[in-house]
Amino acid sequence: MEINATILISTISFICFIFIMNAILYKPVMEIMAKRQSYIDGNKNDATEHRNKAQALIADKNNKVADAQRKSRDIVASKADAVKEEKNKVLNDAKLSAASYFNEQKQNLASQKEELSHQMKGDVADLANRLTTKLMGEGVAFEPLNNEALDSVLDEVMRKNA
Numbered sequence: 001m002e003i004n005a006t007i008l009i010s011t012i013s014f015i016c017f018i019f020i021m022n023a024i025l026y027k028p029v030m031e032i033m034a035k036r037q038s039y040i041d042g043n044k045n046d047a048t049e050h051r052n053k054a055q056a057l058i059a060d061k062n063n064k065v066a067d068a069q070r071k072s073r074d075i076v077a078s079k080a081d082a083v084k085e086e087k088n089k090v091l092n093d094a095k096l097s098a099a100s101y102f103n104e105q106k107q108n109l110a111s112q113k114e115e116l117s118h119q120m121k122g123d124v125a126d127l128a129n130r131l132t133t134k135l136m137g138e139g140v141a142f143e144p145l146n147n148e149a150l151d152s153v154l155d156e157v158m159r160k161n162a
Helices: 005-136 147-161
Strands: none
Touching: 005 147
16 A cells, blocks of 8 residues: 555645644534533522422421420310219209208208108197097097107108198
8 A cells, every 4th residue: 555645635624624623613512511510500400409498397387386296286185074073063062052952952841841840740739639529439548649649640641641
């Protein structure tokens, strides 16, 4: 193979063409690509930073919501306990009042029963005396009824009527 001037001039012109293309076309395109990659990386870093901030805000919001729910449950529980305590107090007061009223009424009934019993004993004794006087006559002496006999007769009558 022979080296002639045509090959040499083609080689030199190709090398010049590469330098000229590199200066005119390749370097600006590479700079544009580098700027674009830098822009993409910057936006990616900003997006990552914003996502991390958003996650931190969401976590903070969730913590605040959980804390507020916990506080509201505590408030509701304390109010419910206070209402329950007040209800129990009112019920106990009502029970004591009712028990006191019933005891008073029992005592009243017992005293009325005692009064009626004494009155009835007197009436029964008087009636027995009248019957005895009518049946036997006025001048006949008889032994008056004692309280124990009268009580036993009245108790027996009460049992039969009850």
